[in-house]
Amino acid sequence: MSGSAHGRGGGKKAETRLPPEEDPEFQIAPMIDILLVLLVFFMSISSTEVLQTNENVRLPVAKDSKEKKKLAAGEGQLLINVLWNSNTNSGAIEIDGQPAFERADQLGPILVTKLAATPEFRVLVRADKEVRYEYLRTILSAAGANGVSNVTFSVVDKEESK
Amino acid sequence: MGFQIAPMIDVVFVLMIFFMASAGAKVVEKELNMSLPAGKGAGGSAVTPIIIDIAGDGTISMNSQNYGAPADRSLGTLRDWLKNAIESFGDKDPVIIRPAPDARHERIIDVLNAASASGVKNLTFN
Numbered sequence: 001m002s003g004s005a006h007g008r009g010g011g012k013k014a015e016t017r018l019p020p021e022e023d024p025e026f027q028i029a030p031m032i033d034i035l036l037v038l039l040v041f042f043m044s045i046s047s048t049e050v051l052q053t054n055e056n057v058r059l060p061v062a063k064d065s066k067e068k069k070k071l072a073a074g075e076g077q078l079l080i081n082v083l084w085n086s087n088t089n090s091g092a093i094e095i096d097g098q099p100a101f102e103r104a105d106q107l108g109p110i111l112v113t114k115l116a117a118t119p120e121f122r123v124l125v126r127a128d129k130e131v132r133y134e135y136l137r138t139i140l141s142a143a144g145a146n147g148v149s150n151v152t153f154s155v156v157d158k159e160e161s162k
Numbered sequence: 163m164g165f166q167i168a169p170m171i172d173v174v175f176v177l178m179i180f181f182m183a184s185a186g187a188k189v190v191e192k193e194l195n196m197s198l199p200a201g202k203g204a205g206g207s208a209v210t211p212i213i214i215d216i217a218g219d220g221t222i223s224m225n226s227q228n229y230g231a232p233a234d235r236s237l238g239t240l241r242d243w244l245k246n247a248i249e250s251f252g253d254k255d256p257v258i259i260r261p262a263p264d265a266r267h268e269r270i271i272d273v274l275n276a277a278s279a280s281g282v283k284n285l286t287f288n
Contacts, residue, residue: 023165026165053191060268062271062274063275064278064279065192066194067192069193127267129266129267129271130266130267131267132267133216133262133263133265136267144198148198149198152195153193153194153196153271154191154193155194155271156190156191157190
């Protein structure tokens with residue numbers, strides 16, 4: 001304190017030499033804070049749609065497909081996975097991770113409730129490339145009967161490289 | 163030797179390069195859109211629709227004429243025909259796809275793909 005009282009005049013040389021450099025101590029607390037911030041960031045970015053996709057579905061290839069449409073506010077989407085079992089040659093329809101069923105009868109009530117919530121509603125069908133049309137037809141007719149006119153199929157635009 | 167930050171930054175860069183490479187190799191999902199004649203006045207249209215049949219073995223036909231063999235994934239003939247039809251009659255004509263019950267989804271997507279590339283706007287199923 002006595003140094004600063006008279007230091008302005010001409011005492012610059014002695015007071016302002018830096019102390020010999022030391023390595024700063026390694027502090028882990030700020031690093032953990034950064035980690036938590038990153039974690040919160042990625043948790044908020046990931047959408048529920050990633051959770052709904054069934055990884056066993058091999059999508060067909062379509063080179064002229066369009067980019068995935070982002071949903072605007074007021075638009076809703078129902079994601080339907082259609083699996084295919086090559087061993088039994090049968091398909092299974094899965095919605096929202098609930099157990100798979102064969103016919104799309106349960107689809108009607110779900111569509112009605114979702115349509116009531118969001119008028120601009122579309123159905124996104126993720127069907128395996130081997131699925132026979134009869135399974136898709138039940139989904140399409142359920143959609144048509146309940147007034148959903150926008151149906152979209154998920155595809156990939158290039159073959160998966162193994 | 164005390165705490166050195168340079169190796170940690172090197173490790174971060176290696177991790178970053180690894181994830182950049184693996185993300186580039188991933189396939190991203192895209193989509194093909196179509197509309198169903200539902201709830202918006204499904205009245206008959208005055209123009210004759212274009213009907214494309216898909217057989218169980220993958221043969222594409224229209225008006226009993228063959229437009230695509232099962233092995234033909236690019237469907238060039240079909241695309242040319244559709245492009246001609248769009249240019250002559252405009253893209254308001256509905257194109258109706260009629261797959262057989264045992265037609266594979268991959269084949270149906272081939273047809274949707276070809277139709278979308280040819281400029282068909284009004285696409286539906288029957």
